[in-house]
Amino acid sequence: MPDVVTMDKIVSLARRRGFVFPSSEIYGGLGSSYDYGHYGVLMKENVKARWLEAMVRERDDIVALDSSIILHPSVWRASGHVAGFTDPLVDCRHCKLRFRADQLEEAQCGARPSKHPGETELCDLTEPRQFNLMFQTRIGALEETGLDAYLRPETAQGIFVNFKNVAQIARRKPPFGIAQLGKAFRNEITPGNFIFRTLEFEMMEMEYFVPPESAEHWHRYWIDERLAWYRRFGIRESHLRVRAHESDELSHYSSATSDIEYLFPIGWSELEGIANRGDYDLTAHSEASGTRLEWVDSATGERYVPYVVEPAAGVNRSLLAFLVDSYDEEVVAERPRTVLRLHPEIAPVKAAILPLVPRDAEMSTRARNLYEELRRAMVAEYDDSGQIGRRYRRQDEIGTPFALTVDEQTVEDETVTIRDRDSLAQERIPIAGARSFVLDRLAQEWKTSKAD
């Protein structure tokens, strides 16, 4: 797969089919910012819905939360982010460009381009200084009286500061979790690789509060659960691996972190981090706020500060993994075909309804009726523009599992052809049973058609 799928191909398809556009493009773009078009939105909604189902709806021990992006600035002082959420940066004295001190292998002086291609001209670098990755802003209209504030760099802190309220109302005892979907922002000096790392991104985080002695058990449990989630929605086993952080790469709050890595076109890279945050956060907020964030068992009087296990995934990065993993090119009847072999629950559109000859009233009426019936049960698309071959190609490229074509024979015997995106097999089925046919197929366990 990595030989075939390059990031350029993914970027090109995503743009061509309206999944992802460079943000503010008419103004020359804005570094690593991206806007999501129609299919990108639908696919992102699917990723988030599947996560929320697996995390909240299919379980009894996790509740949902949606906290603010701008929290009280004390939250970020207590959490350690004001002091510790920094990158070491160096400046080149010649070209004035700025680089991450821990990524100097990529640093090249902008004012002294190498005369010999392949040679890298080194910069004359300053000593590293620490720069905070949080975007800053100010609440209130006046410089003098306003309040410095930050855009959250993770959604987790909004969960910790609400711990007491939620635990009381949810009437649950550890182990229990609080799950949150939402945007976060990081003022990265080196974002890049399309939607892999951007200034603004959507997170899917869950904080699982457990008795301290069982934290290691739950850490392993959540690594397994999250791996299973990616596999369940079609990511190839061979493109997933787990890597434990070395002690020198652990975040300031973490006692152990394992990354689920995916084999992106840029190589093995983090897809999701699963951290054992210990009691770091609840203890820090208890001390800073004077509110005891702990678990009190009303029956036994037992009280303790729970440990926290956190699976933290990125929506955009997951979307990229789903695109990369499903991207395929093949030659069919001597013509090239690009297809996204997406899991039906991730695919933005489930079924396309295509009248073979759109200006034929008999065909278009039947196709339209079938479309109206299907769209009540799933995201369906009616496409009557262009040659049928082009329409199939369009649906293949957005990963639509089923295409239903209304043709001459439909008018005679009220049957349609249903084309399978992956096998390209075509079957004739009665139009009256088409809706149930598609629903049944969508409900079946999905067998990947991907080469390993």
Place this chain on the structure above:
Amino acid sequence: MPDVVTMDKIVSLARRRGFVFPSSEIYGGLGSSYDYGHYGVLMKENVKARWLEAMVRERDDIVALDSSIILHPSVWRASGHVAGFTDPLVDCRHCKLRFRADQLEEAQCGARPSKHPGETELCDLTEPRQFNLMFQTRIGALEETGLDAYLRPETAQGIFVNFKNVAQIARRKPPFGIAQLGKAFRNEITPGNFIFRTLEFEMMEMEYFVPPESAEHWHRYWIDERLAWYRRFGIRESHLRVRAHESDELSHYSSATSDIEYLFPIGWSELEGIANRGDYDLTAHSEASGTRLEWVDSATGERYVPYVVEPAAGVNRSLLAFLVDSYDEEVVAERPRTVLRLHPEIAPVKAAILPLVPRDAEMSTRARNLYEELRRAMVAEYDDSGQIGRRYRRQDEIGTPFALTVDEQTVEDETVTIRDRDSLAQERIPIAGARSFVLDRLAQEWKTSKAD
């Protein structure tokens, strides 16, 4: 209704049942910021899903978009927001407090509290100055080389700057629309009234691009559509009205705006604005960016800048309206009852499954099985803690339409009671048919039980 429902009662219920918490509460709160608990998240998700269905899924002429919160700063210069999105503010020379010059009836000097209750001590005010309502931030690590940027105060501009990309790919001609859900931020000096006006809020905006000569027609069309949407999900007709803006209150981009107003406890206030933005935005971005944002008919060669009709609603404000409109108190069998008479599609939980005697294994097994069956089809809740009366009260207060109770008789004849939230009628039905019974009732047209 306004006599019964006060904002205090809504705030209290929202907090008590975990819909909405004050944000950063353990740090003393943060002005008008709120976090959403489990039921608040579920209800917000329902509001957004119903909007997206009505705007995108049930139509062929509108596509979805999700643009960045931080756009290129040129976007906000071109849109007129840097120059014109301001409030006139005055300072009190005595107490140094700041007030909106257009809301001075609420201004009271903080340093000179009135000695006679009821009398208002006036401030000694400066001349008004204009303050921009956009939150500012900075991209890049350095003050000198960074780029000033803004948090979007509306999602609309992200749609306008993507107009060309989307129109090309969506292969649609006017009238067609682009819909977007997402957060926006306004550095308001006087936010307030619970979640009615907050610094950070979620918008549901749709920009509908039309031939200029039909803009007035579509403006009226969208006012009617949006009114129908609120009624469809249970808002009382008598608590909705449409008010056209006077010319002196129009936004800088609007040639005509009508507000759909709702009778909140604070009086008639804006629920949604439907504006005719004319060609203001597309023209402004065409001039500033050098990219012609216009419609070109490839068949006829006709080209023009479409007019834009924009229904812009707030998720949080809609949620507040749904809470207020459904809130009811009554006395049943000499005991007070608080109930949210929410439309089933808006209610966070559709069905609660309650074992009458939780420690009875026969009852709890049956209740648990029924719960597992129901939760696959809807958001269901299993509640076995506390007296049955308390459990009913809890479900009434979160607006759960149906409560299914497993009791002694269930063990004998495999039937359960199903209790209707609004009528309080209880029926006995076979446990085997309970799932279909609830699904059928949820699918029926909902008749409001609210007093007018």
